[in-house]
Amino acid sequence: MSMSRDKKLRVKKEKPLCPPGRKVRRAWDVSNERVRDMLHSMAFMGPSLLGVSVFFIVPFLVVVYYSVIRSPINPEFVFLDNFIAVLKNSSFQTAAKNTATFSIVAVPLAVVLSLGLALMLECRIPGKSWLRTFFLSPMMVPVASVVLIWQVVFHYNGTLNAVLSTFGVSPVDWLNSPYCQIVIIVLFLWKNLGYNMILFMAALNNIPKELLEVADVEGASPAHKFFNIKLRYLSPTVLFVTILSIISSFKVFREIYLLTGNYPYMGLYMMQHFMNNTFQNFDYQKMSSAAVLMALVMVVLIILLFKAEDAFGKDVEG
């Protein structure tokens, strides 16, 4: 009895202090849930946002700034002059053409072939997990050693020519001929197919089995099953793999650079060579304009990819 009275008393005592605070808090979380969520989300995102701003956004803004001024010494605003100069530059044109060709060929190949491999390993093949590991092994090999082996294989006196000559094919100087893009595409595929394949295998595993069984019962052909059921469910993964492949397609520059140096055969002169070389010549304007142009292309590309996924995958998600 006395206890409860005590409590009541205490509550009464504190009452004058409590309500204002409480009222504020209530207004905060009930009528202003959005503000609270905003605060929460920012608390979680804050560190990343701060770091990304300092190490990615600010540098990019610096790039944009450099692309619209005359020179670092004479920071006069020239707007599009640098862009026009870069677009007219013949090295830039070569670099853009080569990079585009490479990406247009290599990225879809990386997606299609890895899907093919995944489907192949889907069938009951003995030693599947070993094969999977083998396909992943290129990820581990250090770039330098890859480059050494690639040089040995694709050299004029190298292994590939030796093998081909037994079939009566005359030797080709792979890295210094129009075939050079093929060498790089093979290298790119060799490096990246394994992981892409794993992503597809996982996605294939997640297609509802009942659906495929129903299709089997109703006598659907394998092609029909693939295009109308599997591919539908795989579409988010296709987008995902495409994005990852685009990222890795930029990383292949490291191999090209180590294989052939600053000024490779024309067909291998990539955008990154252009940027690297303009940087080494302290031509920041050219470099920055090229970077901004590249960024713009990426933005357009990503928007298209996102839209494509929306259009294609919607009926599956829902």
Added chain:
Amino acid sequence: MKKNHYVGRGILTLVAVFFAFAFLMPTVLTITNSFMTQSEISANYGTVFSNAAGNTNTYISDTVNLKFIPDKVSLSQYITVLIKSPDYLLKFWNSVILVVPIVLLQVGVASITAYSFTRWRGKFRSFLFFFYVILMLMPYQVTLVPNYLVSDWLGILNTRWAIIFPGMFAPFSVFLLTKFMRRIPASLIEAAKLDGSSEWQIFKDICLPQCRSALYSIAILVFIDYWNMVEQPLILLPDATKQPLSVYLSTINANEVGLAFAIATIYMVPCLLLFLHGEDYLVEGIAHQGSVKG
């Protein structure tokens, strides 16, 4: 009908095995060639690398032997790397103290950021996510130079932080992890919220355990990526005594090809261990995301 089926499967297996071995070849070559003596290496590959080094410009008609099995197994390259010159071990250690913090910090930062992207949606946040995707896709050549300027302003140029900080905030794992976390059923989070858990508790006790294998697989990817970095240290960490082994490996000259294979083999060991230990996570981490597709 049934016979046909077996033949088909047999052909498929053959094709798969052929490709798998083609994929495995460079790994095997790296390892076996590391046991060759320098003289054997030069005898086999001399033509290639004398040309690459620009000593001779005439093609010698000798073809190059890509040999899998050394004539005489020799540990001489390893002795040079491990015992004779402590320089390589030092550079190996440099790699470790650069890459391990990057992996841990990047995955840590990415997991809270991914949680935020998962838990709260909205126009602004989806724009922000799109922005992260764009940043992730930027080739690092684009921002490498301004990164140099920024590190200079911050006074971290030529210290390990110049590599670690940008690595820590790289949007790559944010993107991957958000993709994984969005597969966690919303009902799980709602239930925890009704139980009165704080956001931090939901994140720590519900979200993280759900994406354990995803975290592991992302850590492996990030590790491999940074373990092989070359360009960033060259520009941001010009001090050769602090540079990782990957930089040294990429600048190795033609006379030391044998050494390069030995170093590459040693350099591969951490990746190999991670793989053997985590390959199932790598598969499971991805497989998991779809099975709880909401």
